[in-house]
Amino acid sequence: MTRTLVLDDVTKAFPTGTVALEEVSLSVSAGEFVSVVGPSGCGKSTLLRLASGLDEVSGGDVEVNATSTSYVFQEPTLLEWRSALRNVELVGELRGVPKLERRRRAREALDLVGLSGFEKQHPRQLSGGMRMRVSIARALVAEPDLALFDEPFGALDEITRLRMQTELQSLFALKSFAGLFITHSVSEAVYLSTRVVVMSGRPGRVVADIPVPWGYPRTPELRYEPEFGALVGEVSAALGEHS
């Protein structure tokens, strides 16, 4: 199995003096979906920015073995003047994919997230959950080897959030990219992931790396199983000890 993302002893200190991450080592392979949970401000977003190359490490190494990396932001970050379809197309446009090809792929991606029929709607005409779906479609349209998610469901209501989790894990089952997913929610991390990484408070360090045994696709009912509850408890305990 190729290791798509490798963080080796990564440290990040900002010019302001804040040490956000300290000696973090973490790897994500193809077919792995790794969630990172940790207290607010422990450097989770910083971790993603380093992994994506948006920001540079102060120490250690980042190795990415991917031809295409995608990033889903906490906010949908759609261009309001573009329709849903044209928002998804943007990625192909920037990368120079021919128009017909990128349009076809954008339609497929929207279809995949259950938005066929909404291609021409503008972001303002969509609900919060639908906007996030467009954002995910935009991330998946480039067939990423590595997909990074920064708390994408944080702003959604509980019902929408659970539905989006179900959809995301089935998309993962379908596409099997290497996924790195930031979240505040322990049950979300357990439900989605093959592994849950727990970080300590700032400066962020990896304090636990807990494997999740179930395969994909996962049913929504998995959340009510006692084993699921036990694993949520284990992650919460690791989180509690170090925050």
Added chain:
Amino acid sequence: MSTAAVHQPTAHPENRTAPQEAHVTSTATPAASSTVASAETPAAGSVPPSGPTPRAGSGRAAGRRRLAGAVAKVGPLLAAVAGIVAVWYVVTYLVLSPERRFLLPPLHQVLGTTLGNPLVMGPMLDALWQTVGVALCGLAIAVVLGIGYAVVMVQSGWAERILYPYAVILQTIPILALTPLIGIWMGYGFSARIVVCVIIALFPMIANTLFGLQSASPAAHDLFTLNRATRAQRLFKLQFPAALPSIFTGLRNAAGLSVIGAIVGDFFFQQGSPGIGGLLRTYTLRLNMDSLFMAIILTALFGVAMFSVFAALDRAVIGRWYGRSGA
């Protein structure tokens, strides 16, 4: 005309988020932008989400609603005009004694002596036409220069730091302090009038465009960075579209200011065919009160027309831009 009167309506340097720009101030945060948009045009919220399904029978109701909307829009304006006319007559007949009544002749007399008389109206309309030309010309130049200047400024932090002060200086020097110099340098004709117009209309274009170009969220910029967007792609696919609402706000303000600039230019630079501002001065010197008031009415109508046209353009373009006018 005092300096203060000329300068009051322009956007103040610190006031880059003044009320007239309210609908763009929060485009920087994606979360806030949707609410801001609906605040800007209350109609946005009431548009049914899927546009192209008007049911039969709702046509007449929609027509009535549109009529009611037009009345609601025009009604206050008509009421304001009626109020001004009423005050006018009160001052003419109840405040001024008959021997001082020439200071404010009654409206029907103003209209009567001017509208029916081609010897008065002919030159006045010619002059107005001349001023419209100067204003539109000055506005066009100000738009091109203003947008260009802002685009250059947004290219880097130091470009903005170096260039912005010039814009502020241009804005803070009272135009009346510059007009004599412009006359000496440019002569007292058409081009000097346009220069005054450009100077006065330029700042809102620069400030609003710059503000708009900078309004795209950091996350949107990250998205472009992650996809290795070129500078041109970033400008034309992100910054420029994001700036469009504030560019139109700037255009609306600049349009109003270009009218003032053109009239101030007319007033001072009298070579060549006179503009309406030139006639204002002539009528004043001759104490030709009826014509003076008619000329004032014409300039007011011109100002209102310019503002309304650009406000309507603003609404139409921005509405389409954000997909409001149906899918």
